[in-house]
Amino acid sequence: MTAPRTALITGITGQDGSYLTELLLSKGYAVHGVVRRASLFNTDRIDHLYVDPHQESRIHLHYGDLTDSGALRNLLEEVEPDELYNLGAQSHVRVSFDQPEYTADVVALGVLRVLEAVRGHQRRTGRQVKVYQAGSSEMFGSAKPRQTEATRFEPRSPYACAKVFAHYQCVNHRESYGLFIANGVLFNHESPRRGETFVTRKITRAATRIKLGLQEKLYLGNLDARRDWGFAGDYVEAMWRMLQADRPDDYVVATGESITIRAFLGLVFGALDLDWEALVEVDPRYFRPAEVDHLEGDSAKARRLLGWAPTTDVRALAKMMVESDLRLAERELVLKRSGHEEAPRGGYR
Numbered sequence: 161m162t163a164p165r166t167a168l169i170t171g172i173t174g175q176d177g178s179y180l181t182e183l184l185l186s187k188g189y190a191v192h193g194v195v196r197r198a199s200l201f202n203t204d205r206i207d208h209l210y211v212d213p214h215q216e217s218r219i220h221l222h223y224g225d226l227t228d229s230g231a232l233r234n235l236l237e238e239v240e241p242d243e244l245y246n247l248g249a250q251s252h253v254r255v256s257f258d259q260p261e262y263t264a265d266v267v268a269l270g271v272l273r274v275l276e277a278v279r280g281h282q283r284r285t286g287r288q289v290k291v292y293q294a295g296s297s298e299m300f301g302s303a304k305p306r307q308t309e310a311t312r313f314e315p316r317s318p319y320a321c322a323k324v325f326a327h328y329q330c331v332n333h334r335e336s337y338g339l340f341i342a343n344g345v346l347f348n349h350e351s352p353r354r355g356e357t358f359v360t361r362k363i364t365r366a367a368t369r370i371k372l373g374l375q376e377k378l379y380l381g382n383l384d385a386r387r388d389w390g391f392a393g394d395y396v397e398a399m400w401r402m403l404q405a406d407r408p409d410d411y412v413v414a415t416g417e418s419i420t421i422r423a424f425l426g427l428v429f430g431a432l433d434l435d436w437e438a439l440v441e442v443d444p445r446y447f448r449p450a451e452v453d454h455l456e457g458d459s460a461k462a463r464r465l466l467g468w469a470p471t472t473d474v475r476a477l478a479k480m481m482v483e484s485d486l487r488l489a490e491r492e493l494v495l496k497r498s499g500h501e502e503a504p505r506g507g508y509r
């Protein structure tokens with residue numbers, strides 16, 4: 161019997177990390193994940209997969225951080241992964257304007273630390289570690305749609321600049337040292353597990369809470385931006401396929417359809433029989449110093465070479481998120497009715 165393959169995931173506690181872990185476990189992998197130390201539990205998205213470490217388990221968690229090269233090197237020696245998925249990031253574009261230096265440290269230098277740890281490990285042991293780098297359509301910035309692998313990067317935020325650095329570091333390590341490194345250039349992808357400060361989830365959370373009388377209004381920023389929104393479950397499948405290809409390459413992953421925030425509001429509030437125009441207000445605090453107006457990807461290369469295709473369009477995605485958040489709001493309502501009202505959720509976001 162061949163030994164199961166081993167994967168190491170940075171960012172395992174995030175949206176994509178949780179879907180990727182499910183996918184890899186279903187394929188028989190042993191999965192190791194890097195978890196940041198936090199003062200509260202931060203493993204909600206993978207708790208349903210985690211088994212008590214005192215029992216036999218194929219998922220293993222380790223403390224670590226992309227700002228800590230020594231910890232990354234030690235993890236590679238300990239885990240000896242066949243595949244490394246680098247998903248860890250300060251991934252919020254608006255926040256990157258407030259924390260540019262930290263964002264660059266994690267998103268740009270963090271990748272360099274991972275690559276150097278992999279290079280050293282490979283040199284010492286002779287074992288190949290295939291690397292997936294979580295690149296972003298945000299790197300295209302103001303470039304005209306539809307964006308492809310050949311489109312020039314025109315980044316518009318500290319986050320995007322850091323991802324561009326990471327992208328080219330990966331290309332450089334691939335070409336200089338012959339490492340197997342694939343850059344995924346993924347367009348926005350969402351799910352019921354999306355962080356609540358990203359616009360789709362902020363909208364589905366608020367609309368369902370408004371529907372049940374738990375909230376009165378929703379405050380948003382720029383409603384005119386267009387995004388190509390897909391389902392995170394589909395996109396982690398593309399990540400895995402990139403590392404199963406014969407040779408490492410760069411791929412755009414997108415649905416090919418984009419809509420505005422306004423149109424997404426229409427889908428979500430419409431599904432709940434609510435009129436969004438009466439319930440949503442624009443608050444300039446959510447504007448960004450520079451905006452990315454229109455992202456719409458052409459994923460023909462991934463479809464042709466990886467056999468990848470999305471299963472979920474933006475309408476099905478909105479429906480899935482509304483149904484999930486409605487259940488969450490119903491639980492909140494039960495708690496409220498039994499006198500366990502939660503503190504109001506902050507306008508800070």
Ligand code: NAP
Pocket residue numbers: 170171172173174175176177194196198202224225226227246247248249250251252266294295296297345346347348349350355
């Ligand atoms: P996410 O939900 O924000 O998750 C980010 C993950 O990175 C979390 O596990 C987070 O840990 C971890 N992390 C943050 N800072 C770290 C650090 N210093 N060291 C180690 N880990 C750290 O993001 P996502 O949506 O799953 O996205 C996954 C990756 O794809 C990110 O690199 C993102 O930039 C990129 N991407 C996302 C999209 C998208 O639309 N979702 C599109 C293109 C690219 P905590 O849980 O402790 O915060």
Ligand code: GDD
Pocket residue numbers: 251252253254295296297298346347348349357358359360362379380381382383385386387421446447448451452455509
């Ligand atoms: N977050 C947020 N909050 N965005 C808002 C709001 C609001 O209240 N109001 C309007 N928007 C607009 C933003 O200005 C942006 O144009 C659009 O909604 C999408 O914002 P986000 O959902 O925060 O996503 P993003 O496109 O900036 O970044 C996401 O996708 C990238 C891929 O293109 C993140 O997941 C990045 O990590 C990822 O790389």
